[in-house]
Amino acid sequence: MRTASVSVARKFFRYCLIVFSVLLILSSAVLLGVRYFVLPNVNQWRPQIQDYISQTLDLEVSTANLSIGWRQGSPVLTLQDVAINNEAATEYLKIKSVSAGINWQNLLRLRPFLSEISIEQAALNIRRDANGHIRLLGQKLTGPTETPSPVKPGDDSELSSLAAWLGTLTSLSLNNADLIWLDEQRQAPPLGLSGVTFAATRHNSSFDISFFAQLPEQLGKAVTLQARLESEGVVENKPALSGLVHSGLTGLSLLELEPWLTIPDQLKSGYVNQASISFGLKKNEIADVVLETELRSFRAEDHLKRHDFIVSADLLKLTLNTGFHNIHEEIGRLLGKDETQKGGAANAEERTPWNFSFTANQLFYNDKTSFNESVSLDVVHLQGFFQRDTNAYPFVMIEQGTIKNEDISVDVKGSWVFDPNSDNGIVDLQGELHLLSLPHLYRYLPNVIDDEALGWLTHAFKNGLLKNAPFRVKGVIDHFPFGQSTQSGDFQIRGVYQDLALDYHQEMIRDRKWPVVYSANGQFDFHRDVIDLKSEHAYFENHEGHKIDLKDFTATVSSIEKGTEVALQANSSADASTYLSFAKTTPLGYLIGNTLDRASASGSWLIPLKLFIPVNHADDAKVSGTIIVDNADFQFDPEYPWLRNMKGALPFDETVLQAQKLEGVFLGGPVVLEGNIGSAGKTLSMKGAFSGPGLKEVLSVKGMDRIKGQATYEARIDFLEKGRINVEVNSGLKGISLDFPNELAKKTGETKPLNVRWLSDARKNNPNARVLELDLDKGKIKAVFERNIASKTKNFFSKGAIGVATPAVFPESGLKIAGKSGLLDVQQWLDIVDEFESGKTTAAETGPVFPDVSALEFEADVFQYLKQNIANMKISGTKNSQNAAWNFRMDSDEVQGTVNWQPAQARREESVTGRFDYLKLNNESSDEKILGQVKESPDKVLNLPRLDIRAKQFFLADQELGSLELKGQSKQGGWEVNPLGLANSAGSLYATGLLTTKNKSTGLDLNLNLNFLDLGKLLSVLDLKDIINGGQGHINATLHWPDIIDLDLHHLTVSLDAQIGKGQLLSIDSKLVKALELLALQSITRIPDFGSTLGNSFKNGVSFDNIRAKLEMDKSAVHVSDFRLSGPAVAIVANGKTNIKNETLDFQAVAIPNLDVSGAAVLTGVIVNPVVGVGAFLSQWLLQAPLQRSLTAHYSVRGTWSEPIINDVALPTEEELKADKAAQKIERLYRGN
Template sequence: MRRLPGILLTCVIVIVIAAALVLGGLRYLLPQINEYRPQIEQKLSQMTGATVRIGEISGRWQGFGPALTLRDLTVTAPDADISAEKIDLSLDIWRTLFRFQVSFRDLTFWHMTLDYKQPLSSDGSSIETGDAMSGLWLERFDNFDLRDSEIRFLTPSGDPATLLVSRLSWLNQSKRHRAQGEVSLSSVNNPRGWLQVRLDLRDVNGLLDEGTVYLQADDIDMTPWFSRWLRDNTGLNKAGFSLAGWMTVEKGAITRGLVRLNSGEADWLVGKDTHTLEVQDLLVQMRRQGEGWLFNIPDLLNLKTDGQQWPEGSLSLLYIPPSAKYGGNPHLRIRANDIELARLSSIVPTFSFLTNDIVKAWQEREPSGLIRDFALDITPAAPENLELDVSWQDVSWKALEELPSVSHFSGVLRGGQARGILRFALDDSVLDYRPMFTAPLAVSESRGQVQWNNTGGNFSLWSDNLDLQSGALRVNGNFRYQHDKDRPPSLGILGGVTLTDAGEAWRYFPVPLMGKFLSEYLTQALIAGKAENATVIFQGNPADFPFRKNEGQFQIWVPLRDATFKYDQEWPALINMDADLNFHNQGLWISAQEAKLGEATARNLKADIPDFMVERLYIQSDIEGKGESLGKYFDQTPMKSSIGNTLEQLKIGGEVKGDLKLEIPLNFNEMVRATGHVNLKNNDIDVVPLGSTLKGVSGQFRFDNGDLESDRITAHWFGQPLNIRFTTKENPSDFAVNIDLDGNWQMKGIDGVPAVIKQHVTGSFPWTGEVNIALPQKGEMSYTVDLEGQTGKLTSSTLPAVRRWAAESGTLNVHASGTENTLKAGGTVGKSFSVLTDWRLGDILTLNGAAIVPGTKVPEKVTPDVISIALPPISGEEWVGALAVAGQNHQQPASLKLPGNIDISAPYADFAGQRWNQVKLRIHPQENGWLLSSDSQELRGDVRIPASGSWQASIDYLYYNPESIQNALPESQRNQTTKTDYRVGSWPAVTLRCEACWVSGLNIGTVNAKVWPENDSLVLDAATVKNSASELTLSGRWDAGLAPLSHFKGQFKGPVFDNMAAYFGVLVPITGSPFTVDFDLSWRDVPWSPDVATLNGIISTSLGKGAIERMGGGNAGKLLRLVSFDALLRKLQLDFTDTFSNDFVFDSIRGKGVIKDGILNTTDTRVDGLMADISFSGSVYLVERRIDMSVVVTPELSATVGVATAFVVNPIAGAAVFVASKVLGPLWSKISVIRYHLSGSLEEPKIDEVLRQLKETRE
């Protein structure tokens, strides 16, 4: 390629000189010059080193000289090929000779084709020309023209292009060179538009070193002029512009230029996105500055990128070629202002000097914002000398790799690698620095200044005041990083932190620095809270963090207040906690005076992670709170199945204190270990399986996860002291609780035992017990209860039966088992009783059934809805008091439901002085009450027991015989009495009707009565006993206290005395006499067993007209002997035999007796007989069974003394009425008054006649 101008010049010179030499012969030879064409070609080829072919040479002589025409000229060289269809050459021979320089009158190249075989470089200097070429075109040719010619070459993009020269006229005048023409650039099939070219240059120093070049183009296609890299990386579609340009050449170099892009548009593809660049009247200035070039675009407002207009900014670039100042390297200085980064995003790929990685990074970050001022001085080969001064506003970009995203970022950066300063501001910015931070940071405001210094191999980076406000976080502090030559780096940080919501703290954890596990743990643990004036300290080599050998210091001290700290996902959070968090080197220490565990309180709390690498959290704290609160707390923990269920079955009331230690593996692959103690002091514990409450519980138990163990715990159960020891065991399938109990209870202090029982039963009751509870992971809870007690120390001073039972029973054994819904309890009371009960548990405690049997064999089952009580024989009335006490009316709680039927049976029971055989009772419910039925041998009937009001007793059959119990007893036990406390105050009111009542073998008839308790008394009102012969009305009161008193009054009457006696099976001598007996009596004992010594009262007797028949044997005689009058009558019979031989008729018998302390006194008892009147006075000592009485007999004129005397024997009962008629007959008419004195015992009375007064004497 370098030899091509020489070849052309040689060809022309040779032809011209040859033509000149033969000038004279030319005139004749020129027409035949074509015949010498081979010689000419050979000569030209030898001279140029290229292959020269000429198709035809024609010549002629003109007046100015020769004129030649060359056709089909081809020159083949290694670098380029030349061909010309025709060359017109006219030599001005005269001017040539005159000027001694070849002067062409005409030199025109037609259809010349110049084909370069290698591409032009990006600077257009791939085709080099030497001085020969320059001399040929600029000096040898004074002028030439190119017509319809082509210059072919490869563009920098690699595409073939052709420079079409429509016309070009070149004029060389001495040192001035001018040209004008029209050219066009086109690719293979695409014309690129025409370019108007004008130039005016001067040759001062042998070069074109002075002048001006002007270019103008309309809609020229610039695509071929972009490099291959640009095209391949942008997918350039078109680039058409209309422009005008000027270049000024001074001293052989371009010194300045101006390009004005009137209009134009380019579009290209980046990926699948199409981008456009629009230009409208854009001015580009350039000028040489020193050895470099300054490019300047004063106004960017006329640019549009993707339809978006650029701000009114400017851009300047100074290129300084390699120089000694910059180490022989080129240097760049860039100045810009008001550059919108978003507008650059689409054109950055078009910058050929940027690497693909830079372009990709720019595109992925999508920067936006405004560069206010930009100044960069850089030597690409020595970037360490970079100097930068830039200010920006509201800059944003997306995160990529380690560079975080940012928005609304404003600041100023001044300096270079050696030193500099950065001042920045963030306002309402979002900083996305993942994975350093878990989530983007919403920065509401941040201000700061960072400086650096890097000289002499010593680098330092520091800031004296950094301030950041992001949501709940406020940070203010400074740092300094120092890395001196030959010394390890050192980082110092001192900052203050304020956190208004600890629940947002996870946003600000630097995950790579803290470690993933710690940041994740604290993210889950910190739920709420706030911290003011927290302190951050870091001092040391960052490579040594976390300073396990204490070669540095890292500490964050956080006074966290009102915090919620969820230290484990399966454990409830600590709330209302004021804690100090101390991050120190590789560990974390947390301390708090108080925190809330639900409703419980934790005090002196410490939570430590001694080593983040070990990944274990240790928590210890004192705990206090209500027992219910602790139960709720453990119910929310993994210990619900152990401690939680235990506290659910043992509900603790009152304040509880203890301590808790937790060892929590933070890798969450191991179980949490919980240990601690629980201290009880005067607490109440509801034992749910037993439905009972322990009071005043004091002691301690400890736990290790689900295993619990207690020391000796003291409590009060049912008001009595109790010792408790318990253990628990967490088994694979269930959680087992074992409780040992023991106590020595005083009967008088046992709560729940009725006061009346405690009044009568005293002593102590030592016992032991064991409770085993199984709480399965699935299914129902189950438990067993075993109790053993000693009854030998129980006694009763008022209830001999209880005293004897306690002494004989010895041991009480109870065994119970059940679930949450059922309970079976049974046991033995010594050798006396065995019991089995079946319960259904729930809000209402239901007794399904119960069985009580004599002996030691526990019943195997119960009858549903029945309480079956089989009692042993109840001997003696001593049990009556106990049964009365037990049977007092205790109100049944609404939460308790008992069976509907109660069956009671016993071989016999002694009560009210009688033995009741084959006792069978059934109690079953009815509407609004109960029905008690008896089908016993001596008692058949029903008692209706309403919910309120008096009982209604309807007795079909009653047999009462007080002598039966004496007959059934051994001889040694007969007539023994026991004092019984009946406690009738608890007895119900009863309305009684008995259809067939038998007393001592006598059918007394129908009985109606009303009985009701009044305090500790039993009141009888308007009772009646009716039969065909008599009627008894009775009222009374029985005070059944410690000093019982019976008081009754009433009336006994009948129409015929002897009929009444006969009804009751007694034959009496009184006939045909109506009778009335009124009485008002009281005594110190039960009603059915009077204490004669305490008998007091009044008896009034009135018999109507009747007769006393002759006395005989049988029951009448027995009655007389009972009252000791039979001896008196025998005495009268001996004296007055004739008088007592017939019946004694009387009109009336009236008398009144007063009984005082068992002594009957009478003064006005009188018999008004037909034969005599009898009156008596004196006393009968009922306890001593003796008599002291005076009798006065006053005969009528025809009366018999014996009849009157008989009434002295028994004026009250009317006995001995048949004796007098046989004794005193002959003497009776002579006597006016006879006095007797009765004394002695009732069985052997002594009768003395005191006075016998005759009528004559009396007269």
């Protein structure tokens, strides 16, 4: 046995020689048999031949049959069922049949030698025992600790011996053989190669050799070998062979080899489609070697502590072409042999390049030490060579390379050189990027790039396609991209991009983020650690889809390896509202102190813009530009008016926004702005004019129409911290007219200084408070309002105070109004309040401006309401915050009491409850000062609430009427009075009625009942003294009052029915009684004997037992349909009309003296008769008492109340009376039927 240093290949060749020697001995034995025995009896000597061969080989050889046949005239020796065993009867080799052709020429020369050998169905076992020894035909090839040595070029003695032996044969074939590997150490199942075929044929000096073996089905397909060798004499006493050898493998599942080989855990899948090795021989020397392999479904992975390593491919192809010496050296290097590590000049001269061609389809590579993210490539093709220099350092040259996937398409060439001073070597690569998806650029950059740069690149490009971009990478890879180490190398990609979306700053800055830049096309230049982008047109886009156009756009991202900085520059243009949205939603707002966060604008702006952002220190960003506006509108804050038709420029940077003589229209007049905007501590001045209509931009209500004209003003805006401002406006108001009452009134040419201040720092303990102060006419009128910007109340101002000739003092909540005035026309101020009540500012689109009034305090020389003038009135009121009810206290010479007003609510109507100690209406004071101040107010429809009024003392026109009770409520489209009551010691009034509104006036229809015990006393209460003395009874009346606001009696319509008994009509100052006295006296004078005596009885008036009267008054005209007076001295019946306005009279009257008892009885019966009219009375009277005809007087009363004209009227004749009586009978008869 040879030492362990002998290679396995050498031992394999040796035992092949043994096999062939056995075959040769067998064949020689056959020839000897032929030579010494008779050929037909050759099988008789089979035992002796077997013993001879067994002793020679030291193995047990047996054969079942031995025979000699003939083929083409030459003998053929055939052995059947040949077996070779060891002493333990272990079968090593079994052959079904061996045929050997014998050369006649050699036989005649007594040199028995075979010319052809054919072996059928052989089975050979190669075994590794439990100790790890590999055995063939009982011989040990190697042990478990023996390491095969690499075969050195020229070390080919076995190969030469085999070649010498084959040279004696014309052919050698092995058909349908089995080669079986038995591994007792791994206890693996047998591995058999079936269908093994071997053929070796000699043609003169050449040999053709072929080999085929079929792998197990689960393992793969087949192994093949083809060789053609030429004999070229003898070299160093050995046959010299030259030729080509090709060995191939088709189909091999790598994981299925695991029972027989140790498969690395990292290999997860892989199938060898084909693999081959080809090499040439030149006089026994192995020349160039070509290795080719093709794998599919390959995957290897390793899960390390810090990262995963994965490589996979659908298809891998690799071709290597190099010298055998290189292979020998690299194998030695892998095995750690010293002789392969020397790498001196001698070895360098022998080295030739490793030419390679590598192709991969659907390659996946994940290794965080190489690339930041996994790389998936559709196609990879690299062609070049690998070599070692004189120091044995590797060198790779890529002569042609192509890499493609959906992200990238690149052609590359260049080199990589090992550098002992770096971890990743030195590269010199150049090529062209035909296509690169910029969002995935970072995937294809080596992981040696700084983490900060790689992190920025990972998220910088949201979209974009780079095309036709040459690139160059040269230098030490460790320092890529060479921004920090320019001496170490250079890197550049330059090309044209399309559809770029650049997210130059990915981090949020206090919930805001810089917007992405979009560009359809432009230039891309990535040089070392600087990225330059240029485009004629780009744009920002906000979350609403609105764009800011960026012309001549440039972006420079520098120092991406450390301290990345972004610089943007462009001439931007967009709608003003888009710019404001940009400022509100991006960190730009922070840079300019959120100055424009609440601003609004319209029109187009042009802004040359520069933006500089340190990525890791975004708070240190810088911005500069100039807002160029032409005919644009701007509103700094929703609480402020619009600046319209603005023209000019506003330069700005991160510290200040400046107005440089910015011109426009503000509050309806021209204005010029100059100064700084927004920055704390800066001031903006405004000079201009405002107009009445322009002020409606501040407060859009009807009441603002009372302000007309135009006046100049000066304003100063001081900017405070946190976006707050103070504003002060001063104006003389010359040119402005104010259509307001009394102290607020102003004519156009007058000057009244106005000072307005808006304060954001008035409340030191409340930064959300804003205060508006107004001072008109040097403190005569003051107003102050407070707004809480953090409050969610519907009113713009949360509370306020107004003082007219008195200080304005804040209430706890709501609005307090206090003032002193000569005339306080309540209705006029209610109208003004209505005009201002619905006011809304531009900032308060959903609610009123002012808070609800919560307190009132007024003093007025004249308090006027519903044409009632109350002098020296003091009124105060407070509002209940719980139910919104008002409680008023009123004190004056005419009114003293309290009023509770409950405004209408969802399910409750408006109500007023009044309780007065005294209440005086329609005061006819002769005070000329007061009367001169009273002004007429326009009629207004009254919408009356539910009323409950009570007064202990009620005065009307300075006359006390007693106690008053009035209740009323809305009903059926009107307002029901129920009741209206007056009561005093002389009588009482009870009335019900309905007020209805029509044609802007409210009328009253009233049914009343007046009961009295002493009519004279009752009339004296009404300042109608000395009209009647005594008298008791009642008066029923209906009254229509067209407008209760107007107390003029000439407008009334009245229907009255009165019954009065036991009294005396007094003559003193009574025009009516004087007329009655005159009628009575003229009637009495008809009786000569009694005229003087009875005439004296009327000296002090007319006494009566009963008075009945019916009258109707329409406005000033009074129609008395029936008047009857029955007294102790005279009876009077009258009817007619008069006019209370001009006091004219047109009456018919009958006067009858009451002289005897019989006549008096008849007169009493007739006078109480319901028949109405003087004519009817005369007919009844004269028919029933014809004897009284001479005492009866009929008069016509005309003239005026002061000068009545009384004329006699003839009494009806007897015939007329009879005719009238007949007519009455006929009428009664007609009615009776």
